[in-house]
Amino acid sequence: MIELEGVPELIDPVMVAAFEGWNDAGDAASAAVAHLDREWKGEVFAALDAEDYYDFQVNRPTVWLDGGVRKITWPTTRLSVVRVGGEKPRDLVLVRGIEPSMRWRSFCNELLGFAHELGVELVVILGALLGDTPHTRPVPVSGVTSDPDLARTMDLEETKYEGPTGIVGILQEACTHAGVPAVSLWAAVPHYVSQPPNPKATLALLNRLEDLIDLRIPLGELPEDARAWQLGVDQLAAEDSEVAEYVQTLEEARDTAELPEASGEAIAREFERYLRRRDGSGPAAQAGGHATETGDSASYLRDGPGGRTRPPKPQRPETDAGSEPEAEPEADAGSEAETGSETEPGTGSGSGSGSEDSSED
Secondary structure, three states, X not given: OOOOXXXXXXXXXXXXXXXXXXXXXXXXXXXXXXXXXXXXXXXXXXXXXXXXXXXXXXXXXXXXXXXXXXXXXXXXXXXXEEEEOOOOOEEEEEEEEEOOOOXXXXXXXXXXXXHHHHOOOEEEEEEEEEEOOOOOOOXXXXXXXXXXXXXXXXXXXXXXXXXXXXXXXXXXXXXXXXXOOEEEEEEEEEHHHOOOOOXXXXXXXXXHHHHHHOOOOOOOOHHHHHHHHHHHHHHHHHOOHHHHHHHHHHXXXXXXXXXXXXXXXXXXXXXXXXXXXXXXXXXXXXXXXXXXXXXHHHHHHOOOOOOOOOOOOOOOOOOOOOOOOOOOOOEOXXXXXXXXXXXXXXXXXXXXXXXXXXXXX
């Protein structure tokens, strides 16, 4: 493992982690951490030893040329740090990699060792799952924790899930047992369009993270990418009458279930986010001089009081479109993901986001 070098004392650090693979449907979670790293120009300070945690027949290394010199990129998990400026600066420790193939307990203990050494106050783990949710509606994002006190103070769901889990669930439990506050945020990705990328789900995760840690996140081109993604899926669905009718069914189920949930609290939360972005207030307003967006262009992706016409009710029996059978948590079309927490969400893992380079022998 690379030694800790040149890492200054951090200010109120929060660790934000995501892993490619089973817990990363549409690559939405890993793309969210990659976005933070890119927008705030994260500096990598450590990488886990790939030999300890990865099966290279499952996550294969890649060979590439650098000025005529052949090099190898190994699948791994990297840690980087970013400082968000403003009136109340704070630091984020970003963990981005691939779900390990083996030694999960040692993997989590190593990450917790970094968290302890850096004084991390909160661990937020991002995930994405496949669910019965229409691509035309705001992406449901659920926040869950194993800590009853944390659930009460941060208005989160206490996980009740029982069943198969991924590295997100294991890391959250490891944090709980170590006394480190930990939260998982899960975005529900439409199961009928699960292939990556899914910028709309990535944007939804970043919006929820922004609210959770009270930090304004620069969105860059992500809102426009999300809009283009939705238009593209609209066009594909329009070319298949059965898919279009199925999407209508999901839309009506979602709209009907959400009618009672247009609470004053939800409206106030959305209005506060709008003011934060419009006025440029918040800790990220002066985030190291990096480009930021007003965020107004992203409002079409957020839960709001209206703006879409409900399609006519389809003349067909209601479709029971179950998501993957072994899922944690399930996401219904009309509500956020259930309080359980991880899921059969994912897509295949790759080695692009978390990797370590070396010259080929």
